[in-house]
Amino acid sequence: MSDLEIERYELSEPRRYTFELERREFIRLFGAGIVVAVAAADALAQETGRQRPQGRGDTPDLAAWLHIDEAGLVHVSTGKVEIGQNIRTSLSQTVADELRVPLASVTLLMADTDKTPFDQGTFGSQTTPRMAPQLAKAAATAREMLIDLAAAQWRVDRSTLAARDARIVGPEGRSLSYAELTKGQALTGTIPASPATDSRDHWKIRGTAVKKVDGRAFVTGAHQYTPDIARPGLVYGRIVRPDGYGGTLVSVDDARARAMPGVAVVRDGDFLGVIAPTERAASRAAAAVQATWNVPAGQPSSETIYEYLKKNPDRGGGEAPAIATLAMPDGVVRTFEASYRIPYIAHTPLEPRAAVAEWQDGKLTVWTGTQRPFGVRTELAEAFRIPEDRVRVIVPDMGSGYGGKHTGEAAIEAARLAKAASRPVKLVWTRAEEFSWAYFRPAGVIDIKSGVDARGQIVAWAFDNWNSGGSGLQTPYDVGAKAQLFHPAKSPLRQGSYRALAATANHYAREMHMDEMARALGVDAVEFRLRHLKDDRLRAVLTAVAEKIAPGPARDEPGRRRGVGVACGTEKGGYVATAAEVSRGSGPSPWRLDRIVIAFECGAIVNPDGLRNQVEGSVVQGLGGALFEAIDFADGRVRNGTLEQYRVPRFKDVPIIETMLLDRRDIPSAGAGESSMIAVAPAIGSAVRAFGKVDTALPIRLLA
Amino acid sequence: MPRFVLRVNGRDREIDAEPGDSLLSVLRYDFGLSGSRYGCGEGQCGACTVLLDGLAARSCVTRVGSVGAKAITTIEALAQGERLHPVQQAFLEAEAFQCGYCTSGMIMAAVGLLKTNPNPSEQEVARLMDRSVCRCGTYPRIVKAVRLAAERMRTGTAVMGGSK
Numbered sequence: 001m002s003d004l005e006i007e008r009y010e011l012s013e014p015r016r017y018t019f020e021l022e023r024r025e026f027i028r029l030f031g032a033g034i035v036v037a038v039a040a041a042d043a044l045a046q047e048t049g050r051q052r053p054q055g056r057g058d059t060p061d062l063a064a065w066l067h068i069d070e071a072g073l074v075h076v077s078t079g080k081v082e083i084g085q086n087i088r089t090s091l092s093q094t095v096a097d098e099l100r101v102p103l104a105s106v107t108l109l110m111a112d113t114d115k116t117p118f119d120q121g122t123f124g125s126q127t128t129p130r131m132a133p134q135l136a137k138a139a140a141t142a143r144e145m146l147i148d149l150a151a152a153q154w155r156v157d158r159s160t161l162a163a164r165d166a167r168i169v170g171p172e173g174r175s176l177s178y179a180e181l182t183k184g185q186a187l188t189g190t191i192p193a194s195p196a197t198d199s200r201d202h203w204k205i206r207g208t209a210v211k212k213v214d215g216r217a218f219v220t221g222a223h224q225y226t227p228d229i230a231r232p233g234l235v236y237g238r239i240v241r242p243d244g245y246g247g248t249l250v251s252v253d254d255a256r257a258r259a260m261p262g263v264a265v266v267r268d269g270d271f272l273g274v275i276a277p278t279e280r281a282a283s284r285a286a287a288a289v290q291a292t293w294n295v296p297a298g299q300p301s302s303e304t305i306y307e308y309l310k311k312n313p314d315r316g317g318g319e320a321p322a323i324a325t326l327a328m329p330d331g332v333v334r335t336f337e338a339s340y341r342i343p344y345i346a347h348t349p350l351e352p353r354a355a356v357a358e359w360q361d362g363k364l365t366v367w368t369g370t371q372r373p374f375g376v377r378t379e380l381a382e383a384f385r386i387p388e389d390r391v392r393v394i395v396p397d398m399g400s401g402y403g404g405k406h407t408g409e410a411a412i413e414a415a416r417l418a419k420a421a422s423r424p425v426k427l428v429w430t431r432a433e434e435f436s437w438a439y440f441r442p443a444g445v446i447d448i449k450s451g452v453d454a455r456g457q458i459v460a461w462a463f464d465n466w467n468s469g470g471s472g473l474q475t476p477y478d479v480g481a482k483a484q485l486f487h488p489a490k491s492p493l494r495q496g497s498y499r500a501l502a503a504t505a506n507h508y509a510r511e512m513h514m515d516e517m518a519r520a521l522g523v524d525a526v527e528f529r530l531r532h533l534k535d536d537r538l539r540a541v542l543t544a545v546a547e548k549i550a551p552g553p554a555r556d557e558p559g560r561r562r563g564v565g566v567a568c569g570t571e572k573g574g575y576v577a578t579a580a581e582v583s584r585g586s587g588p589s590p591w592r593l594d595r596i597v598i599a600f601e602c603g604a605i606v607n608p609d610g611l612r613n614q615v616e617g618s619v620v621q622g623l624g625g626a627l628f629e630a631i632d633f634a635d636g637r638v639r640n641g642t643l644e645q646y647r648v649p650r651f652k653d654v655p656i657i658e659t660m661l662l663d664r665r666d667i668p669s670a671g672a673g674e675s676s677m678i679a680v681a682p683a684i685g686s687a688v689r690a691f692g693k694v695d696t697a698l699p700i701r702l703l704a
Numbered sequence: 705m706p707r708f709v710l711r712v713n714g715r716d717r718e719i720d721a722e723p724g725d726s727l728l729s730v731l732r733y734d735f736g737l738s739g740s741r742y743g744c745g746e747g748q749c750g751a752c753t754v755l756l757d758g759l760a761a762r763s764c765v766t767r768v769g770s771v772g773a774k775a776i777t778t779i780e781a782l783a784q785g786e787r788l789h790p791v792q793q794a795f796l797e798a799e800a801f802q803c804g805y806c807t808s809g810m811i812m813a814a815v816g817l818l819k820t821n822p823n824p825s826e827q828e829v830a831r832l833m834d835r836s837v838c839r840c841g842t843y844p845r846i847v848k849a850v851r852l853a854a855e856r857m858r859t860g861t862a863v864m865g866g867s868k
Contacts, residue, residue, distance in 0.1 A: 084803025084840050211799055218804030219792040219811060221739020221779035228738035236733070279733040280725045350743045350751055350805040350839045399741070399805030400840060431744040609799060613842065617802055620841025643748035643837070651830040654843045 026186035030067050033182040034145050036138040036189040038064040038117075063117055064131065066095065066138040068146075072166055072179035074099060074106045076135060079119025080127055081111040081371055082397040083405075085673040086610040087127045089213045093607060094132045097205035098139035098197060100163040101178070103213065111373045111395035121372035123403060123497060125572040125671025128606060132669065137195040144196060145189045149181045200604045200665045207665075209609030214397075225399050226354040229367045231424040234356070235262075236279040237417040238286035239427070240272040241437060244295030244636030245493070253290040260285050266420040273413065275421045279428075300492045301634035306341050306445045309467045309489040323447075324483035326462040332451035335460075336517050339447045340509035341697035342468050343630035344440040344493055348648055351399020352434040355414035358424035364391045368411040369398045376408030383412045384419070402621070403497035404438060435641030440631055441498035442491060444468020446509035450479070456521045458532055463510070467491060469502025472571050472678060475510060477532035493633065499618070500674040503571040504625060504681065508698060511567035511682030515689065525566050525686065535570070537601055537664075541577040542568045544599035544660050549579040560585060562594075563690025567682035573670025574602040575662075578619070578679035580687040581655075590702050591688055593627070593655045596680065601662035602670040608661060615659050615676040622680030623649045628699050708768055712737070713781035723769025728752045730768055731778060739779040739808045743837070750836030753809035753816070754778050760816025779808040782815065791815050794853035795846075802840035810836055814850045822858055826851065 026035070064078040076095055082088040092106040099106075109116055143163045150168035151158035153176070161170045169175040200207075217223035242249070249272060254265040262277040263285040272291055276282035300308040328335060355368035364384065370376045373393040381388045393411070410427055418425040429437070444467045451460035459480035465473055467489035474484055486502075498504075518528035526546040533539055549564060561584040568577035581595040600615050628647040632640040640646045685700045695701040705720045712735060719730050726745070731737045731754070740763055743751030747765035754763045755777035782789040788796065791814045801807045813836050814829075821828060829847045838846060855861075 084805075086802070211796070215796050215799065215801075216788075218801055218807045219788065219795045220783055221808040223804060224738065225741070225805060227742060228732075230736065230738075278729075280721065280729045283729075284722075348839055350749060350803070350837065351741070352743075398803060400803035402839075428742060431746065613799060613802060613845065616844060617841035620843060621839070623841075643744040643746055648837060648839060649841060649843075650837060651834045651843050651847070654830070654841075657844060 023186045026188065030186075031069055033067055033069045033185055034142050034187045034189060036066045036141045036145070036191065038066075038134045038138050038191065063119070064135060064138065065117065066135065066142055068099075068142055068178055068182050070179060070183050072101075072105065072177055072182065074101060075109060076106065077109045077116045078131060078135075079111055079113070079116045079374060080131055081122040081373065081395050083122060083371060084398070084400045085127075085614065086212065086607065087122075087131075088397065089210060090128065090606050090610060091132060091135055092213050093205045093208075093210060094136050095139045097203060098136050099143050101166040103205060103210055105166060110397075112392070113373050113377045113394070114392040118374050121375055121406065123371055123406065125574070125674050128669050128671045129573060132606070133197075136197045137191045140195045140197045141189045141191045145187060146178060146181050149185070150176050153181075203604075206606050207604070207608070209607060211609075224396055225351050226356065226367050226369045226396050227351065227426070227428045229356045229396065229426070231356060231358055234424045234426055235275050235277055235421055236282040237414055237425045237427040238274050238276075238282040239413055239433070240274065240286050240289045240291050241433065242270070242293040242295060244293065245299060246636060247293035247295040250292040250294050252292075254288075256288040256290075257285040260288065264420065265289060266417055268416065271413075271416060273417050275417050275425060279426075295636050297635075299634075299636040302343060302630065302632050303634075305344075305443050305492070308492065309443065309445055312490040314488040314490045323487075324462040324464045324485045326449070326460055326481060326483045328451045328460050329481055331453045332459060333454050334520075335449060335451045336513065336520070337447075337449045338509075338513055338516065338696055339445060340505075340512065342442075342444040342446070342505040342508065343698060344443040344495065344633075345498075345625050345629040346435055346438065346440055346631060346646060347402045347404025347498060348434070348643070348646070349398075349400040349402060349404055352429040352431060353405065353410035353438060354426070354428040355410040356424060356426045357411065357414035357418040359415075359418055359422070362386070362390060364415055365394070366392070366411045366415055367394045367396060368408065368414075369401065370395055370405050370408055370411070371401050371403070372406050375406065376411050379408040380411060380415060384415065402499040403441075403501070406497050407439070409437065431643055432641050435646060436638045439494035439496040441625075442468045442495040442502070443493075444502070444505050446505065448509060448513045450513065450517065452517065452521065456523060458517070465502070465506060468505040471501035472503030472506040472569060476535055476538055476570055477514070477529070478534060479532065493631070499621065500571060500677050503569070503675065503678045504622070507567065507569045507571075507678040508681045508685070511569065511679060512685050512694075512696070515565060515567070515682065515686040519689065529568065537575045538568060538570055538577075540662060541575045541599040541601055542566070544662065545577040545579045545597050548597045548658065548660070549581065549595075561691065563591070563687040565683045565686025565689065567679035567686060569675075569678050571675040571678055574600065574672055574675030576600045576676050576679050578683040580680075580683040582684065582687040582690070584691050591691055593623070593653075593684060595656040595658070596683070597658045597660075598676065598679075599660040599662060600672070600676045601664060602672045602675070603667035604665045604669045605661060605663045606669055608663070611661055611672050612659055614673050615661070616657055618674070618677035619657055619680055620649050620654055622677035623653055625698060626681035626684050626700055627653065630699055708771070710768070710771055710776060711773065712776045713778060714775075719768070721768045723767060725768045726764050727754070727766040727768055727771060727776070728763035731763060731776075737778045737780050741805055741808055743805070743809070748835065748837070749806070749809070750813055750833075751806050751809040753812040753836065755812060755816055758816070758819055760813045777812075779812055782811065789815065790856050791818070791850070791853040794849040794856070798845050798849040798852060800842055800845040800849035801838070802842055806836065806838045806840075810838065810846055814846075814853065817850070818854050818857060823854055824851065
């Protein structure tokens, strides 16, 4: 009877429901059944600390809602976006688990600004630590409401009842299905202060490796991403871009384009685009437009960018903070100084920016791939000077973003063309446009100066980051006196978020520096870190990796020289250690990556298979920035803006990856899509040092 | 504009197009077969991969005028009704995708690969599929899925794809 033990309702005070919706209103909105709302105050306390804008048409206090319909099916509505990180499945697991229903009974409605509650956006690994617990509470509340309904119907003490297999079961084998209980109801529940959610020890569907809830739609090609959305009367758009950053339109000769059947040219200030009856015709028409642009001269290049960033602070109206100068304390016997350079890199999501825009009776509906549907709604409302409730943004599950799709460029462009066309317009950016006109992970310079005492202990640590960002800037090590500063700079290229943000750059610099000190002092790289590390969770992942792979100097084998490097760090509640093994062979490349060992811990694991997929994917994506990715630019133009020239990780680049997931059921779950990538580059860079001096710039390069 | 007759998924379909137009554009936007994805338009990512007479081809750089009488097979025609192709089934079971945008092309590339090499090693899968990109980094699982499908197709133990 242990199940009943768990189900027993523990609260002694009477339940209080808030009946906010009139029955008629409820039926109009939901049909019938039970609805539990998640208050925004709880779910939003989190996200970025920014104030939530008051969008018209929002229910201001709502973050998500859960509805059990008359068929006993569960509908969850959230503004979160599925971008391949698997939250459609993991959130369904949470709800199904708390409600004691099969996973297939739960459907998530996501990211539709007219139908789902306001959400700040899907970024920062916030869905699992913030949204999932809120939905768990809503589901637990609904479950208790069902118990109340059964207790009332049977006129029995509710403490004798339990929820199981989508039914409320009582003594003497009595039971009622959720469908029977919700029939004709119009009940609104409020989450009590202490909802009876399951403890992590009692998870049944959470913690298991369930498959993606809609996997079949992907293997059959049936899933419709934004570029696949079709509308009646649809026409196709294409933008004519400036031939450099900051370009302004001087003149246009569009006679040839206009002569093409069904083609229109739209010019509005520096905006220049075409509309055509087919995608192929739009492409031909855009190519036929002769535009002259005035591109500002003297723009920085990928060679001069690092100097430029240091010389062009973005003070944001205030004074720039001083550089982290630190007087070396007494007892310092040796200092280490280095300057690390991080290039701009491109997210390169395989689904490019795209949008389908449609105006109807003054209302704009846009399907687009973005991680911030409500933010894009605001962008559209501002661009077209209309109220937000005249704009609807719908985000089909996306061909990913990696932090690169927080904005609404394609949405605005498609909407402008659709306004001119008076018909729905589809705009899909080309790969070349995506490389040049999206935004990048920030470039940066990181200067570190550290000092050690006679025992080899770090006693001083000065760390300055220009432009790449503040995430992961604080060292987790005990380093005595420290000064750590982020200096925002005026970026000549558009820049923005990226998976794990600046944590990758900051960990690269910090961990390469730790490795350099350990090598110079003749101390084992793991031992050197542990000596400066109190955090048990970080020590645990580092130790787990160390047991698998011994870092240290090159270990020669017949015909093969090997190098091993290790790095670790913590970000967004995730703890990671990564080791890399490289070898020096006889091929054209001076070294190759053979093996990655990674240990990752993010609290209680919700879906071990989904997590493993994310962690392996993070490692592979991390290889890109570590081994080859860098935007090459000059004179306001990207010089390697094709997939042929801009190398992303491919099958042959992938080494053996050994993944260890540390499950901590005693710790709340953190998000996991990002932090597992932060130690990849420094582990590889440290390993390559076995063969000589390694450049302080990414991507990793062995200096001659 | 000339008219072409293309044999698509067992059906003849007519299209007015320039000979240099991309096959992918015609499949996606004229025939509504949007399961083949646009990823790069350069033939570098493989998201648009279809079969031409059973061989994997990048439809984004295949010109309509060059197809002739070759039979075009897209991801939409791979399953037999509710019954998934063994490669689809293996991708589903191995969960060899994250965002899924590369999946159609990966599956078509794998089907093409297994026609010419029914028993590829891990290294061979990696080498032969190297021009297909999974930006989410799901490569190790894709290799596993392809080999799982290969084994089942060789031994005739392909499991029936369920309806869900």
